[in-house]
Amino acid sequence: MQTxxxxxxxxxxxxxxxxxxxxxxxxxSKIGSAAAxxxxxxxxxxxxxxxxxxxxLLPMRGKLDRNRGGVTYGLLCGIATGLGTLGYxxxxxxxxxxxxxxxxxxxxxxxxxxxxxxxxxxxxxxQMGGMLxxxxxxxxxxx
Amino acid sequence: xxxxxxxxxxxxxxxxxxxxxxxLGTNRISARSMVIWVTAGFVVLLPFMWMTTTLSGLSxxxxxxxLIAGAVxxxxxxxxxxxxxxxxxxSVATPLTALYPLCTVAxxxxxxxxxxxxxxxxxxxxxxAAGAMLSYEPAPVTAPEEQLHCVQ
Numbered sequence: 001m002q003t004x005x006x007x008x009x010x011x012x013x014x015x016x017x018x019x020x021x022x023x024x025x026x027x028x029s030k031i032g033s034a035a036a037x038x039x040x041x042x043x044x045x046x047x048x049x050x051x052x053x054x055x056x057l058l059p060m061r062g063k064l065d066r067n068r069g070g071v072t073y074g075l076l077c078g079i080a081t082g083l084g085t086l087g088y089x090x091x092x093x094x095x096x097x098x099x100x101x102x103x104x105x106x107x108x109x110x111x112x113x114x115x116x117x118x119x120x121x122x123x124x125x126x127q128m129g130g131m132l133x134x135x136x137x138x139x140x141x142x143x
Numbered sequence: 144x145x146x147x148x149x150x151x152x153x154x155x156x157x158x159x160x161x162x163x164x165x166x167l168g169t170n171r172i173s174a175r176s177m178v179i180w181v182t183a184g185f186v187v188l189l190p191f192m193w194m195t196t197t198l199s200g201l202s203x204x205x206x207x208x209x210l211i212a213g214a215v216x217x218x219x220x221x222x223x224x225x226x227x228x229x230x231x232x233x234s235v236a237t238p239l240t241a242l243y244p245l246c247t248v249a250x251x252x253x254x255x256x257x258x259x260x261x262x263x264x265x266x267x268x269x270x271x272a273a274g275a276m277l278s279y280e281p282a283p284v285t286a287p288e289e290q291l292h293c294v295q
Contacts, residue, residue, distance in 0.1 A: 014226035021219030023246020028212035046185045048213020053182035056175040070172030078184015084157030091150035108238040110159025115234035130276025134238040140266030141244040
């Protein structure tokens with residue numbers, strides 16, 4: 001028998017930490033983009049990520065995971081995010097941010113669909129409602 | 144000329160697929176290793192970006208802000224990989240962490256003295272509700288009689 005009781009999972013702490021760090025990134029980007037172009041900011045972001053990557057590598061004492069699949073997906077994450085950002089900037093050259101940003105903000109829908117099909121993940125009804133609210137809020141906060 | 148919608152769709156597809164890649168990657172290697180390989184993926188694009196622009200003309204202050212922004216972005220990447228590594232579903236972690244503009248709005252309100260509009264307040268309220276609902280995962284609790292059976 002199973003009873004439903006909410007608990008605070010460990011992964012949620014990391015999700016909140018991520019929201020904080022990315023939120024701070026958005027804030028600093030807002031300040032920097034007043035004087036730098038999006039492409040210049042993207043170069044600075046990449047250079048700024050290098051010390052963090054080095055900081056992750058040092059405690060591992062060179063024992064970096066080299067699982068072929070993991071490495072491929074890791075590299076693809078970086079390339080896909082970077083290329084997606086370049087596409088976003090290209091769209092911004094021809095259309096207002098108030099149109100492009102909310103539109104591109106719906107990308108989690110594709111992740112949810114792919115996770116449903118490829119990973120066979122299933123959301124409960126509460127989470128499904130949460131995803132719809134998240135999409136609405138992402139679009140509203142991007143305007 | 145390519146329509147802006149094509150570029151926007153390109154971004155949606157790549158960012159959407161990225162959510163899947165993140166989960167598939169953390170199923171195989173550690174969150175720390177993912178940060179390193181993802182950064183390597185970004186570096187691959189660096190020569191192309193250098194060909195289109197340079198950093199000349201930017202003040203030291205703006206360069207510093209950009210670099211710090213990159214560093215906190217890297218820490219955010221580590222946190223989302225750790226989140227997935229600890230068992231979060233990609234279909235929960237991706238929409239949940241995409242709520243980060245909530246924090247940006249809070250910081251802009253506190254430090255830049257920006258006042259959220261009525262619409263943004265609605266977005267904030269929806270984001271808080273969405274975050275709570277997305278993180279709702281009932282824990283399976285074993286009934287007392289089953290626990291007793293396990294002991295025996």
